[in-house]
Amino acid sequence: MNKRSIASIAIVAAAALALSGCSSDSGSEADSGAAASGELSAVNVINGPLRDQALFDAAAPGMEKIKADGAKIQNIQGEVSSPAQWKTNLESVSGGDWDVVITGTSQMHDILDQAAPKYPDQKFITYDDVVEQPNVASIIYKQNEGSYLAGVLAAEVTLNTDKFPLATGSKKLGLVGGMDIPIINDFVVGFEKGVEAVDPSIEVLVSYVGDFADANKGFDQATAMYKQGADVVFQVAGGAGQGVFKAAKDHNRYAIGVDANQNAIQEGHILASMLKNIGESLYTAVKASEAGTLKYGETTEYGLANNGVSLVFEDNGNIVPQDIQDSVKAYAQKVIDGEIKVPTTM
Template identity: 45%
Template sequence: MRLISKGMLGVFAGILGTMALVAAAPAEDKFSAVYVMSDNLGDMGFNDNAKTGFDRAQKDGVRTRLLQASPTDPQLWRQNLEAVSNSGEWNVIFTGPNMHDNLAAVAPQHPDQKYVFFDDQLDLPNVLSVKYAQNEGSYLAGVLAAVAATDKANFPLSSGEPKIAVVAGMDLPVIQDFIVGFKQGAATVVPDIQVQVIFIGNFNDAQKAYDLTKTAIENGANVVYNVAGPAGLGILKGAADANRYAIGVDSDQNGLHPKNVLASMLKQIGNSIYDSIGQVRGGKAEFGKLKIYGLANEGVGLVYNDALVPASVKAKVDAAKAKVVNGELKVETAFK
């Protein structure tokens, strides 16, 4: 019996995806939006947050489709982007992380097609770029982490030592933006706090993330900040199994390990997608420009686990947020 190779499966998947796009096109003239992914749903983080924006738009009558793809099959990412661009069926095409080179190649070939590129930037006249002030949201996470690490009365799983950690996917500018903000926030509470920074090397290896989290905790970290996409599920489990604290990211991950996850730093991907669809639909989107979503316009934020974080600590973090929003404090960034 002859087996089909993984590469052949990817080609077949691309062909089937293109056929499905054509078959799914309805007769009525609805505003339409499609998301070409470089990953799958089910991460309980970035991708699932993005989906909420398309779900909201769908309730408004927008025809939507999300094209998932294996994170290890970049050929399929490109095929899907070319297929939707060639189809002429979509008013706006969304794509995001890992798709910079693909979009840079495809978008100029379709000057009349509108694209929204989120969590990255591409300066083309038919592309609206969307970024998030993850440094601002991470600043709040850093404040909370430093308090939790050193306040044994309110956070009994901590040793009381000023030691925290970031376990991150890859050493990229956007990830460094998380780290810079997190360190700054923590230092405002405990100036000499120790912050371990550990990179997994990818965003999908949850087992490696788990192991590295256990290492960080063995090295003294009382709180571990998850900045690792789908792999971050391993970080949260690692912290829970070691009976220490963690902070989630992108979506509300507090319920995954409710005795250990203090809060989640939300990158409101879904809000920005829903807002962008409305702008494009209303003819107000500024293509060729960059739009940033931060604390002031609810593009990022911190959602607490109320069972673990007392009101007095929330007040400290919220006071820090107010200083950022009113301009009294400027959060450092990895983007110069």
């Protein structure tokens, strides 16, 4: 089994770089609400800012695709550490003016769980979380499967220094998580299992920032891992993961991104990104709601088999040789075929 070093960090105040609440991501007529009467309308309530280069940006293309179909949309952004504001923003759009209210992440769970019964006629879609209410359709992703592939890749890197010149062959890897919660630990168990599939003797270091915003702590924790010899650090820490990427560059090692394609952020240092196809899943759900086929009160799951998660190599400066990419794809096919069962905490 892989060795695991877990450092739980107390939750800290988030950085004050977020945009203010109730702000739209653009000034277009559709975003401001000036759409023709009778057209579909969907609002996305975000517990943080757009341009996070992570989860929220992964959802944005879905909203734009909904808009391109002629719908009225709006993205309401919030401060990264203000649950009271998130609650106000959600309830402000739940009175029936919007056909569908979208929100996501486990940080919004309690807020939506309390709001849904208060607004029984409002249709809600939540992503990356499950809220069991009759007017909420939940979308979740098999991050354990995508993280399994990240573990396979990271293991190949530390074992093949001839192909990865920044690797030392230490047989040590790291994972920096946002918080010690089930959804983040689903990444952890998947990553560890992928590493183990390649070489059970590789050590995996794990730590938690304590939130999803403190990039300085993300930097410090990744730095500690690189100093311990980690050749690759997988970040699953939202905005805090930007610190991991900076540490990878500063220490001339490798990192793996998450949620969106983050490969170009520190070119030459980010091997791949474990993508959640949030935008497409939201578009599919909203169109199904418009057609009356979306089942509210139920959960839709996206994994490797239905292109809900993947490991993407594009825009990484061609630092992963094709034979390693092919090896990762072979493992992915085994998961899709059911030959490999990836453990989960969900």
